Amino acid sequence: MMRKASGSQARPLRSTAERLIAGRALREKTSRTSQAHWQVPDARPDPLDILRESDQHRLPELLPIRYGRMAKTPFTFLRGAAAIMAADLARTPVSGLRVQAGGDCHIMNFGAFATPERNLIFDINDFDETLPAPWEWDLKRLAASVEVAARTADFKPKYREDAVRAAVQSYRERMAAYAPMAALEVWYQRIDFEQLVKRIPQLDEQRRTRKSIEKARRQSVPGHLFPALARQQHRVVRIKDDPPLIYHPTGQRKVAHHERVLHAMRGYRDSLAPAYRVLLDRYQLEDIAIKVVGVGSVGTFCAIALFMAADDDPLILQIKEASASVLEPYAGPSAFANHGERVVVGQRLMQSASDILLGWTAGIEPNRHFYLRQLRDMKIAMPIETAGHEDLEYFAEACGWALARAHARSGDPAMIAGYLGSREVFDDAIVEFAAAYADQTESDYARLLKAIKAGKIKTEDA
Numbered sequence: 001m002m003r004k005a006s007g008s009q010a011r012p013l014r015s016t017a018e019r020l021i022a023g024r025a026l027r028e029k030t031s032r033t034s035q036a037h038w039q040v041p042d043a044r045p046d047p048l049d050i051l052r053e054s055d056q057h058r059l060p061e062l063l064p065i066r067y068g069r070m071a072k073t074p075f076t077f078l079r080g081a082a083a084i085m086a087a088d089l090a091r092t093p094v095s096g097l098r099v100q101a102g103g104d105c106h107i108m109n110f111g112a113f114a115t116p117e118r119n120l121i122f123d124i125n126d127f128d129e130t131l132p133a134p135w136e137w138d139l140k141r142l143a144a145s146v147e148v149a150a151r152t153a154d155f156k157p158k159y160r161e162d163a164v165r166a167a168v169q170s171y172r173e174r175m176a177a178y179a180p181m182a183a184l185e186v187w188y189q190r191i192d193f194e195q196l197v198k199r200i201p202q203l204d205e206q207r208r209t210r211k212s213i214e215k216a217r218r219q220s221v222p223g224h225l226f227p228a229l230a231r232q233q234h235r236v237v238r239i240k241d242d243p244p245l246i247y248h249p250t251g252q253r254k255v256a257h258h259e260r261v262l263h264a265m266r267g268y269r270d271s272l273a274p275a276y277r278v279l280l281d282r283y284q285l286e287d288i289a290i291k292v293v294g295v296g297s298v299g300t301f302c303a304i305a306l307f308m309a310a311d312d313d314p315l316i317l318q319i320k321e322a323s324a325s326v327l328e329p330y331a332g333p334s335a336f337a338n339h340g341e342r343v344v345v346g347q348r349l350m351q352s353a354s355d356i357l358l359g360w361t362a363g364i365e366p367n368r369h370f371y372l373r374q375l376r377d378m379k380i381a382m383p384i385e386t387a388g389h390e391d392l393e394y395f396a397e398a399c400g401w402a403l404a405r406a407h408a409r410s411g412d413p414a415m416i417a418g419y420l421g422s423r424e425v426f427d428d429a430i431v432e433f434a435a436a437y438a439d440q441t442e443s444d445y446a447r448l449l450k451a452i453k454a455g456k457i458k459t460e461d462a
Helices: 016-028 047-057 060-070 074-082 082-089 137-153 159-179 182-187 195-199 203-218 222-229 251-271 274-280 338-348 389-410 413-420 427-454
Strands: 098-101 110-114 120-124 131-134 228-234 235-240 284-293 302-309 313-322 358-363 371-372
Touching: 016 137, 016 413, 047 060, 047 082, 047 427, 060 074, 060 195, 060 427, 074 082, 074 137, 082 137, 082 159, 082 195, 082 284, 082 427, 098 338, 098 389, 110 235, 110 389, 120 195, 120 389, 137 159, 137 427, 159 389, 159 413, 159 427, 195 203, 235 284, 235 302, 251 284, 251 358, 251 371, 313 338, 338 358, 338 371, 338 389, 389 413
Parallel strands: none
Antiparallel strands: 098 131, 110 120, 228 235, 284 302, 302 313, 313 371, 358 371
């Protein structure tokens, strides 16, 4: 018997066992061992040319900060080089199964944050590049980032391999656990952060993390951010300048900037569910300022907007520009005309809980798209720079789990699990890929440093 879900094309229903078998059959076309392959192709584009092309839609005055951050270590270079890796991943073998991919799933784009119910969960937290694409691309970027981070920390080869393997094995085993679940049950899954903390191998790190949790809880309301980001005098509220990272445009740019944000806010409100529009309408826009964030995002338009419902009731939203995903040339165009909507829909597909004020809008100028969210909501990130090898291994395992849960929501977990299998064949392949791509990253990073030394690329520390 065939059934049809509302609005979807009818298809024959298959059992979990049948889907597992179908996934295993995909190995005939693309073996698991072939996933280890990375060799520099003869026609590989110059990685610096790819970066320069991505600079075209960025604010030119912020590019020196972007390259200054990328130039610090091979790991910071990898973080800012999503476009380079996307081009490289497009040349690697894939099983043919697709999911809603994150597009930039390096290890620093995972962390803890609060749900609307104020519970702490662990999940992916960056979706600027999200797009339907092969699931392998996200996992390979995660694995490569673990290897590069471990090299940057000068860990021994065994510890590097253990951390990468922890991420891949966790992904494989969690996908197998999601395979027999009902579709709705998969969507109910979330990773409780406090349960993860109990599994941290080092007691000192457990204690530090618990202190971070308590600090995040204290800082979870906009009222905590308000004194650090804004000043209030005679009922006039303004965001504090902290150049070059937070600043107000001047002159005509200030007027044009304000008009753009007011225009964008109208569209943003319409993107929210009616109940959340009522909440937003309680606030009045007081000020806006440019804000520099991250590594890969530096140079793209990003601003913070300060709203007040009363003298002691602030709301701070982050406005980020959304352009085409770095995956688009290789995975196909987005189904959404507005890339802000692409980001928001992708985030809601992949995250187990998202900000209630997450929404999108368009700018006055053609083809300028944005998404908005609360600036900070109890976020806790892994201190990669100070982590020991056991901490990194534990964190990588959690990232693999989170990625599997995200992919299982939009993909077919049984087919992916069938392809992966129950043994370590696939794990071994990705460990090999991660090491090879880390070599590539170090080579590309050296090219960047050479260009900076030659004066071809300007940098600024900030």
